[in-house]
Amino acid sequence: MSNDAPRFVCQNCGHVAHKWMGKCPECGAWNSLAEQQPETEVKARVPQKRREGAFSPGEDGSARRPQRLSEVEMSGETRLKTGVAELDRVMGGGITRGALSLIAGAPGIGKSTLMTELGKYLPGRKLLYVTGEESVRQVKLRAGRLGVGSEGDDLLLFAETNVEAVADAADEADPDVLIVDSIQTLFRPDLESAPGSVSQVRESAATLRRLTKELECATFLVGHVTKKGAIAGPRVLEHMVDTVLYFEGDRHHAYRILRTVKNRFGAAHEIGVFEMREGGLRPVENPSEIFLAERGYGVSGSTVVCSLEGTRPILVEIQALASDSRYSTPERTATGFAQRRLQMLLAVLEKRAGLSFSDHDLFLNVAGGVTLDEPAVDLGVAVACASSFRDIPADTGAVLIGEVGLGGEVRSVGRAEPRLREAACSRRCCEPGPKANCEARSTYSRRGLPIRTQAPSPMSDQKLLERITLDPEVMAGKPVIRGTRLTVDYVLNLMAHGASDEEILREYEGLSQKDLRACLLFGAKSLSESSFMPLETT
Missing domain, CATH: 3.30.230.10 (Ribosomal Protein S5; domain 2)
Known part of the structure; x- marks a missing residue:
């Protein structure tokens, strides 16, 4: 097939088809395939400076060569500590320099709030906040409400959606942390598709990834989610970044959960719990x-x-x-x-x-x-x-x-x-x-923590139940352990109040471990609606 043949790309998952279809065969979304310019023309228009990035020439302009592991030099500090235990835990011990992170969540969940508060968590660090959805005045209003920013602070605001202009501004500012809110608003002028399309999101993220490695700064991309909760845009976006964070929560609850789905520099599936208040997000140290x-x-x-x-x-x-x-x-x-x-x-x-x-x-x-x-x-x-x-x-x-x-x-x-x-x-x-x-x-x-581990085997259920009798002449027909005057309800009540098996067997010498298992099994299978008898002291 000719390279000039039209391509149709799903705006939901990034699936590529060579003809238009009403339904995407990959994700099942209706009316999501849009025609895209051939890839060969797109590559021809990419500026040489941004295409090469940090992965082609060396620092002195010479070609890069393979290095031994022992020859790789580490550049001092590799992580930025925020001082917030919940955030540092999720990021694997701190924000990693040179890492590209994607944070996604439902609208209004608090993504922009968390990103703005990084200026408070990282005093003395230079932050460049690129906003494509708000004006700089709106960001300043939010920062003032959160207690972020003062005269001479290091939080820089930049309202821009052209990714090339963002890259030039970051080259000049050389920030420690770069925040882009949001990746769906960025565009490359050499692409004809609209901002937020699959090609625009993919190429903008690729440009920012190269920029992140060049400057060795920590970059956060704020992303949108679909109605089903998945990250909007091409699936390849999650593979391009180093860390994928989901900001979860319910608008009916004040608590928010920051969860890592992917983390190349720490454990995945870690969570951090925050409480949303008027003054911003407050970390919750003991979620339990x-x-x-x-x-x-x-x-x-x-x-x-x-x-x-x-x-x-x-x-x-x-x-x-x-x-x-x-x-x-x-x-x-x-x-x-x-x-x-x-x-x-x-x-x-x-x-x-x-x-x-x-x-x-x-x-x-x-x-x-x-x-x-x-x-x-x-x-x-x-x-x-x-x-x-x-x-x-x-x-x-x-x-x-x-x-x-x-x-x-x-x-x-x-x-x-x-x-x-x-x-x-x-x-x-x-x-x-x-x-x-x-x-x-x-x-x-x-250590004094009472633990019980009874798990009756289904194969011995019938034999265990034979230890329980319903003799009407004994305890008015209540279920009783055979050979004793102890009711099943009384034994179960002892267990419910924290008595261990050893304590019960020591107190009532006629009982055995099988009797206790029989009581547990009978309690699960019993059709009686009577509650436990109150404990009696003698």
Whole structure:
């Protein structure tokens, strides 16, 4: 095919087709393919200075050559510390010099606010703020509200959308940090497509990438997101940058989460939590305390789980509500949790625990606007659903950790040590998975953190239930452990109040470990709606 043949590029994902189509075959977007100038003509118009950049000639004008690793010289300071623990954590220990970062988020979430506040976080550093959506006066108004900037400050403002002019201004200013708000507003005059198109975004980002390596400055590109939450523009944009940050949150909540999806200079999937206030964003040092601050006690359907976000464990409340359905097909709604995984957990509860959700609507919510996507929270979700279905409150002092298998077993999870440490710091009882985490469990049990790990095997359910009797002549027909006068409700209540297995077995010599497992199994399968008996002191 001739190089002069027209090309049609999807403005949503960057897919290239050689004929116009109403629907993009790659992303499925309708009416998104637009004709683009042939690539050969575009390259011919690119100025030689910007095409070569820092990757062709050396500092003295000579051609570059391959170097040994030992010959590469490091230029002193490699990271800029902001002094804000949440931001430094997300960036891998500080802002890396020579790194090109992309920060994306929904409109009004606080991207421009965070970028403006860098002037406050980096005193004594020269920042060049390029605005393509606002005037310099509007940026100054926001900076004044945030307490950023004073006479003789090092925050430079530049209202420009021509990427070549931006590059020239950055060459002259030589800033430590370059901020472009936003990448969708930039354009190259040698391209005929409109600003925000796939080719304009791609070529503008490539120009800024070369500029970043030349000046060894940290560059932030502010990007828009689509209705589905993906970064707007070509997919190649995420591959061109060194770090991809998502600024998440809900307009109904004051908390914002800065999450790394890609980071060449640190751990990915790290999060930093901020609170949006009138004076700007305030870092939240202990997210677990914030997410659990308004949790109600004694309410059914509420549990606490520990999720690892990158290397950081956080405690989050899971809320479930099961109610009678008025329709032939019950409703299943999950906020902050995968819908399909919720369906799987409900199927396990129906098959293995005898809980029928076929005539119940179920609503699941992760409090605080957090999104959980790891299997370690399965146990907490399953217990919250069962608790709401039975209308019996779960143990309010427990942190539930474990993956639920299709056989109803609770499986161990990875990196149990930081999860247990977070639970210990919060002074809560922890319910991890079995066996594989025994070393971490024993460590924290010795420190006084009560941990229980009962996970009844489905193969022995029937034999275990034979240890429970419903003799009407014993305790008025209440479920009792065979050979004793201890009711199942009383034993479960002891466990709910923090009593360990060893303490219960030591107090009641006639009991065995299998009796305690039978009580747990009977409590899950029981059709009785009676609540736990109050503890009696003797």
